[in-house]
Amino acid sequence: MRAKRVKLVLLLAAALLASGCWDSRDIEERNIATLVIVDKTEDKYSFLIEYSKPSSGKKNGESERGYIFRKSEGASLIEAREAQDRELDNPGYLGATNAVIMTERFADSGIEEYVYRLRETNDYRKMVDVLITADEPASFAEVESEQSSVGAAIEGTMESLTKSGQMYDFHLSEILESLAGPCNCFLLPNVRISNNDLEISGFSVFRDGKRIGSISAEDSKGVLLLLVKQPEMYYRVPADGSEATVQIRLDKRSVQPSYQDGTIRFTIDCRFDGVLSNMSENTTVTEETGRQIAAALQEEIAQDIFTAVQMSQQTFQSDYLDFFNTFRIAYPVEFRNMDWCSEYPNAAVTIRVSVSLDTSGVLDFSPRNNF
Amino acid sequence: MNEGISNRQMVFILLLTMTAVTIVSLPSTMAEAAGVGAWFVLLIASVFYAAAAHIIVSLNKMFHGEVLFDYSARLIGKGGACVLGVFYLLYFTLISSYLCAGMANILVTNFFVKTPAWATILIGIPFYAYTAYKGITNIGRMFEIIGFFFIVAAVSVHIVMMFQGKVENILPLFIPEDTALYLKALPSTIISFLGIEVLTLTPIASGCRNKAPRTAFFAVLGIGLFYVLNVETSVMMIGINEVQNENNALISAIRQLQIPPLDFLERLDILYLTMGFMGLFAAKTIIVAAIVEYACKLFRRAGRVWVVIAACAAVFLIDLFLLKVNRLGKLFELFGTYAGNLAAVVIPAALFVLAKVKKHACKAG
Numbered sequence: 223m224r225a226k227r228v229k230l231v232l233l234l235a236a237a238l239l240a241s242g243c244w245d246s247r248d249i250e251e252r253n254i255a256t257l258v259i260v261d262k263t264e265d266k267y268s269f270l271i272e273y274s275k276p277s278s279g280k281k282n283g284e285s286e287r288g289y290i291f292r293k294s295e296g297a298s299l300i301e302a303r304e305a306q307d308r309e310l311d312n313p314g315y316l317g318a319t320n321a322v323i324m325t326e327r328f329a330d331s332g333i334e335e336y337v338y339r340l341r342e343t344n345d346y347r348k349m350v351d352v353l354i355t356a357d358e359p360a361s362f363a364e365v366e367s368e369q370s371s372v373g374a375a376i377e378g379t380m381e382s383l384t385k386s387g388q389m390y391d392f393h394l395s396e397i398l399e400s401l402a403g404p405c406n407c408f409l410l411p412n413v414r415i416s417n418n419d420l421e422i423s424g425f426s427v428f429r430d431g432k433r434i435g436s437i438s439a440e441d442s443k444g445v446l447l448l449l450v451k452q453p454e455m456y457y458r459v460p461a462d463g464s465e466a467t468v469q470i471r472l473d474k475r476s477v478q479p480s481y482q483d484g485t486i487r488f489t490i491d492c493r494f495d496g497v498l499s500n501m502s503e504n505t506t507v508t509e510e511t512g513r514q515i516a517a518a519l520q521e522e523i524a525q526d527i528f529t530a531v532q533m534s535q536q537t538f539q540s541d542y543l544d545f546f547n548t549f550r551i552a553y554p555v556e557f558r559n560m561d562w563c564s565e566y567p568n569a570a571v572t573i574r575v576s577v578s579l580d581t582s583g584v585l586d587f588s589p590r591n592n593f
Numbered sequence: 594m595n596e597g598i599s600n601r602q603m604v605f606i607l608l609l610t611m612t613a614v615t616i617v618s619l620p621s622t623m624a625e626a627a628g629v630g631a632w633f634v635l636l637i638a639s640v641f642y643a644a645a646a647h648i649i650v651s652l653n654k655m656f657h658g659e660v661l662f663d664y665s666a667r668l669i670g671k672g673g674a675c676v677l678g679v680f681y682l683l684y685f686t687l688i689s690s691y692l693c694a695g696m697a698n699i700l701v702t703n704f705f706v707k708t709p710a711w712a713t714i715l716i717g718i719p720f721y722a723y724t725a726y727k728g729i730t731n732i733g734r735m736f737e738i739i740g741f742f743f744i745v746a747a748v749s750v751h752i753v754m755m756f757q758g759k760v761e762n763i764l765p766l767f768i769p770e771d772t773a774l775y776l777k778a779l780p781s782t783i784i785s786f787l788g789i790e791v792l793t794l795t796p797i798a799s800g801c802r803n804k805a806p807r808t809a810f811f812a813v814l815g816i817g818l819f820y821v822l823n824v825e826t827s828v829m830m831i832g833i834n835e836v837q838n839e840n841n842a843l844i845s846a847i848r849q850l851q852i853p854p855l856d857f858l859e860r861l862d863i864l865y866l867t868m869g870f871m872g873l874f875a876a877k878t879i880i881v882a883a884i885v886e887y888a889c890k891l892f893r894r895a896g897r898v899w900v901v902i903a904a905c906a907a908v909f910l911i912d913l914f915l916l917k918v919n920r921l922g923k924l925f926e927l928f929g930t931y932a933g934n935l936a937a938v939v940i941p942a943a944l945f946v947l948a949k950v951k952k953h954a955c956k957a958g
Contacts, residue, residue: 230734230735230738231738341838344702344706347848348845348848348849349848349849349851395830395831395835395849398835398838399831399832399834399835401835402832402834402835402837402838403832403834403835404834547761548761551761551764551765552765554629554765554768554770555768555770
């Protein structure tokens with residue numbers, strides 16, 4: 223009996239291993255894409271793709287860069303893609319793509335077709351980072367990064383920003399979700415080359431699959447405060463004739479919708495924990511100074527959130543801040559029967575911010591002087 | 594050869610047979626039909642089909658050691674039993690092709706893009722033939738092993754999905770104004786609950802008879818809850834609108850999972866490829882066994898080996914033929930709505946009533 227069971231387990235194990243390798247191909251015989259940059263000029267689409275070279279390393283004592291860029295053009299996306307394939311010595315593999323960058327030119331003309339192409343392309347990961355750039359694609363190929371990939375560097379930057387509460391999770395899957403949703407507005411991070419280095423610089427605003435504008439890095443603080451799960455950032459506020467640098471961290475955020483007499487209202491309630499990092503001058507932080515800092519901080523944060531909301535309602539008239547979700551959950555039937563895109567800009571928004579400031583544990587110059 | 598199956602084996606047979614193919618597309622089907630109220634519709638349907646499973650197993654309990662073909666001969670005569678036998682034979686053959694098409698679709702669309710569909714069908718045929726030849730009791734044992742791995746993998750994946758998905762995607766949980774829409778969505782669940790009819794060919798082991806109907810009832814309720822978990826977690830991952838665009842929503846949702854400690858396994862859908870397909874193979878195995886069992890009952894003089902060979906050859910050819918039929922899934926949904934309910938609910942319920950009436954008449958007479 224036991225022997226039979228062992229045989230059965232072995233048979234099942236064999237079945238697991240036999241899950242087919244009909245079209246298997248050695249990794250050395252694949253061009254593994256790590257970064258895809260898609261661009262559109264007046265009459266052409268182009269792809270600039272970074273591939274890893276599995277066999278790279280040191281050649282004749284000199285280190286060889288492990289990544290190469292290949293450019294292709296065509297009258298349509300598919301023609302540009304086919305031209306790319308014709309250039310390659312081995313078939314491309316897109317499953318390891320770290321990031322997809324779209325130029326502003328391309329994004330202005332609409333990204334829907336390309337995004338749906340990515341969805342249908344079996345290889346692509348749904349968690350790939352998608353970014354927008356105003357730079358020329360070729361400039362990414364000029365970024366000096368010895369053995370590492372530009373695509374991996376972008377993914378690493380996005381990951382570290384997300385972990386440190388300065389960026390929110392938004393990948394290909396979320397773009398697809400937004401495009402299928404009733405609001406169809408979202409933000410994609412902008413990336414640029416600065417001093418031969420990559421830098422995330424604000425956001426591009428999308429509505430109905432097309433880029434309609436940009437939010438600079440300076441103006442995106444409020445956006446991050448509303449969209450990042452647990453934002454963490456520094457504020458510098460005046461206090462008692464000096465300047466205080468405070469690190470804030472979101473403790474609780476709630477967005478309460480209400481709908482009365484055809485008017486949509488939102489109350490944003492944010493509670494932050496603040497830790498005083500340093501003062502610009504050698505001064506003692508009294509309780510009164512602490513209160514002043516907290517008040518100034520509350521005002522500044524509220525102003526940033528207000529700017530973000532105002533920009534989305536008036537400048538772009540697009541609900542990329544996801545207010546529709548809270549409203550949809552609270553008023554599903556009313557939401558279904560209204561045109562959210564036209565209603566959202568008229569919604570009244572109240573912002574309440576409170577900061578619990580911790581001044582203890584921060585450099586306090588007086589005790590040291592007295593010591 | 595038919596000593597009967599234990600209650601645990603019955604639970605795993607139900608789990609693997611019912612969840613085989615539909616689990617992959619259920620999130621999109623239900624999101625389209627019932628929106629955020631999908632869980633409510635699935636729970637109502639599970640109570641209904643749990644009652645149907647209870648009826649089938651009660652019949653098996655009443656006629657100990659016999660299966661539907663045997664006791665229907667006693668209840669409605671040999672001619673009637675033959676008609677039912679032919680009906681179930683044809684029905685299971687079509688179910689087998691549906692499973693096969695579903696399997697080929699998932700494999701070719703998501704994993705082995707260049708593998709010819711006929712190869713994915715052919716590879717399983719000897720396995721199905723061998724297990725069908727060995728009979729239902731051995732299949733029950735096999736389901737016990739596969740079912741354990743399947744349920745551990747599936748529940749773990751869904752729990753991770755629950756943590757990584759967005760709760761707001763499944764809210765509001767219930768919209769009272771949409772109650773009519775939810776009730777209209779009930780037919781969309783039928784295809785997911787088909788599979789209980791395999792119980793018509795599984796005699797219950799003598800030690801398990803008393804608890805068997807109750808076990809079958811709660812097993813189907815449990816599967817209903819598993820479906821709810823499947824749909825809700827997929828919607829949490831993909832979103833209620835986008836999930837409707839994904840035919841293989843479960844696989845898409847699994848692909849979005851990121852588990853940093855399992856960095857080496859970046860594509861978690863491979864987990865489905867192994868565990869999910871073990872379940873799918875198991876389901877196909879029992880359906881082929883059902884074809885063989887009914888064919889053996891209908892053609893009593895033929896040797897079991899020859900019946901198995903003929904049945905598997907026929908299954909392979911019909912699978913190949915039906916694979917070429919466009920929109921087989923949609924056609925089957927229509928077929929399943931009527932023939933499936935006839936096989937799983939109407940015929941067993943009618944036989945159950947008849948058995949009760951005859952028993953009562955015997956007692957009275």
